[in-house]
Amino acid sequence: MSDTNTPVIEDRVNTVIGRINRTLPKSADRYAGSIRVYAKWCHERPHDAFDVTPLDVEDYLLHLSNDKGYAYQTVSVHQSALSKFFETAEKLVDGGRIDATLPPENPVEEVSLKDVTTTTKTKKEQALEGSEDRHGLPPEKVDEIANAVPSPTVRNELLVRLMYQGMLRRKEVARLKLDDIDRDNRSITIRSDVAKNGESRTVYYMPTLDRLMHLWWDIDRDSYALADESDYLFLSNEREHLSRFHVGQIVVRAAENSGHQSVLYTAADGTEKNTITAHTLRHSGAVRRWSDDENGNGGADLRTLQKLLGHQSIKTTETYLDVGDDDLAQKARNTW
Numbered sequence: 001m002s003d004t005n006t007p008v009i010e011d012r013v014n015t016v017i018g019r020i021n022r023t024l025p026k027s028a029d030r031y032a033g034s035i036r037v038y039a040k041w042c043h044e045r046p047h048d049a050f051d052v053t054p055l056d057v058e059d060y061l062l063h064l065s066n067d068k069g070y071a072y073q074t075v076s077v078h079q080s081a082l083s084k085f086f087e088t089a090e091k092l093v094d095g096g097r098i099d100a101t102l103p104p105e106n107p108v109e110e111v112s113l114k115d116v117t118t119t120t121k122t123k124k125e126q127a128l129e130g131s132e133d134r135h136g137l138p139p140e141k142v143d144e145i146a147n148a149v150p151s152p153t154v155r156n157e158l159l160v161r162l163m164y165q166g167m168l169r170r171k172e173v174a175r176l177k178l179d180d181i182d183r184d185n186r187s188i189t190i191r192s193d194v195a196k197n198g199e200s201r202t203v204y205y206m207p208t209l210d211r212l213m214h215l216w217w218d219i220d221r222d223s224y225a226l227a228d229e230s231d232y233l234f235l236s237n238e239r240e241h242l243s244r245f246h247v248g249q250i251v252v253r254a255a256e257n258s259g260h261q262s263v264l265y266t267a268a269d270g271t272e273k274n275t276i277t278a279h280t281l282r283h284s285g286a287v288r289r290w291s292d293d294e295n296g297n298g299g300a301d302l303r304t305l306q307k308l309l310g311h312q313s314i315k316t317t318e319t320y321l322d323v324g325d326d327d328l329a330q331k332a333r334n335t336w
Helices: 006-023 028-044 054-067 072-094 123-128 139-146 153-166 170-174 207-223 244-258 278-290 302-309 314-321 325-334
Strands: 187-190 201-204 263-266 272-274
Touching: 006 028, 006 072, 028 054, 028 072, 054 072, 139 153, 139 244, 139 278, 153 170, 153 201, 153 207, 153 244, 153 278, 170 244, 201 302, 244 278, 278 302, 278 314, 302 314
Parallel strands: none
Antiparallel strands: 187 201, 263 272
């Protein structure tokens, strides 16, 4: 299974990646990155990336789990990408597009993640198990964080509260354009070019944000040097729109200023991960919309939340909210 002709292997791998890019554009970047990690691992052994056994695949996934410290879901993504790699390679070999020796069956199909990793939970999920914020931040804590944002306070408070009420991702709020917002209906269109699943959707914010929206949009925003040139709601004096990194830093600093920030866990590379991030606001907003109010009235149903969150599968929404059978039963009783 050894092959010293590395450039040939690279050409063939890139041909497979190119095919996946054309046929699965929504998953292309994720799959391509995973396949390149696999090809590099094969080169270092050396293995022919195409001619491997299920045991080789198991060794590779064990390497990701044990040596790199990847979480269960991340290893699962790499496994899916590798399966698609062999599936696509078989089509290309059969069509005479590449010259490669393949195993008789897709070797990934014979590997179970149960043999690779002992937990089905990410490091973040494990760290959150004993945390009171596991199911999202309570509204009063979100208020304290929003009131502790760094300067410029009007812009950043609006940003934090919009992320929470609209359940927005970092990229979605960073690339939010003025034309995407209907202030009369308090609705926001998330464009397909910024949505994670490539599909546009509409989310909503509450009347409580009208004052902040007025202060920022109609007054403070005009004082920025790039205000006349920028189509985006949130800008700085240096950029027409904020970066995803900048959005994340605003939330992290606000949580620190409010006294609610802490280290959740330390990643395999030594990086300390914060308890409260921009994603925490999105998750907390979803949990609040799902949960019953203080009067026992049922919140939004799963299908509604799936659309608002931009999830392709309702199963993703169930997992996201940690919904169990008891939750569904209670929701059914409260909405009768």
